Amino acid sequence: MEIILNFLEKNGLIVAFVAVGIMSYLGFLISKHVLKNKIPGAAVSILLGLIVAYFSGLHTGGSKGIADISIFSGMSLLGGSMFRDFAIVSTAMGASFLLIRQTGLAGAISLVLGTTVSFVGGAIIAMFFGYHDAKSMATIGAGACTFIVGPVTGAALQASSEVIALSIATGVVKSIFVTISTPFIAPYIGLNNAHSAMIYGGMMSTTSGVSAGLAATDTKLVPYGALTATFATGMGCLLCPSVFYLILEKIL
Amino acid sequence: MVIYGVSFLGACYILGQLVGEFLAKWIGVKANVGGVGFAMLFLILAHDYFNKRNLFSAEAEKGILFWSQMYIPVIVAMSATQNVVVALDSGLLAILAGVIPVFMCFACIPLLVKLTKSPLNN
Secondary structure (H helix, E strand, O other), rough: HHHHHHHHHHHHHHHHHHHHHHHHHHHHHHHHHHOOOOHHHHHHHHHHHHHHHHHHHHHHHHOHHHHHHHHHOHHHHHHOOOHHHHHHHHHHHOOOHHHHHHHHHHHHHHHHHHHHHHHHHHHHHHHHHHOHHHHHHHHHHHHHOOOOOHHHHHHHHHOOOHHHHHHHHHHHHHHHHHHHHHHHHHOOOOOOOHHHHHHHHHHOHHHHHHHHHHHHHHHHHHHHHHHHHHHHHHHHHHHHHHHHHHHHHHHH | HHHHHHHHHHHHHHHHHHHHHHHHHHHHOOOOOHHHHHHHHOOOOHHHHHHHOOOOHHHHHHHHHHHHHOHHHHHHHHOOOHHHHHHHHHOOOHHHHHHHHHHHHHHHHHHHHHHHHHHHOO
């Protein structure tokens, strides 16, 4: 048994290929036979991944989902930012530069609007929960942009570690919620072409949420959404601890 | 050869991510600014350039297409390594602050699509 465990641990990435293959297959089986193709297999597989992450987290008490179980440690490499970004870039092969150029301005507007709306929404909710100082409200508002903008803003404004932890949790909730809700909301907001996908990417900000949400909705849209979303974290880190914080301080 | 495509993709990735790093440094932000976006643009433009001159073999293209098909599995792996427990256990504030702004943003999308579509098409 020990020989097997040691071996699997040493070959983490390969174990991850096998594990993800099995999870994808299960996802497609559930999609086909249980859900009668009403929800695409990719969406079910991603949801399955989240469920696995939840129970692994309960079991290990760690923060990296299934990757905290040593034989599955390779999952954090396969699902980490390097492979994720590499795979996202490769999807650009099928994208049309003409469409991107036509929607460029809309994408840029959506980036600013998305960051603003998320920040304001997050800050107001923080206020309802008893955080009345600009630092904490700005940090939680920043967390409502992405889980990177939150701690970056909190560190810059020297917010308390409790608030920074909350902002990270807010960003993680957002990323997961965007992943799950996108395929269901897509038909209602016209998310079926490159133009709306680029706006969606900018509005939603979270690269992981957008890339997973679009994967579950329509893979053809992935490059367009990801293209704008990838600028959103930088935009948030730029605006939240500076302009937005100062405006918030003035208002309070 | 397949490796030409993978190498080409890797080069675009590295160049784009470095641009993102330097852009962040330049505007004073502690995060990569659009590195993936730049890499995608490089890939689209460079692939177009080489393809028009017939310098991109179908075999090399397979090296890129493989990774674009690995995209969903990579996302499944990413989902399986998320900190879902902290997301669900961190209380109502994190859940509401994570969910309500998303709805507000969803609501803005049709509006923004409408506002930006007509002048561009005319």
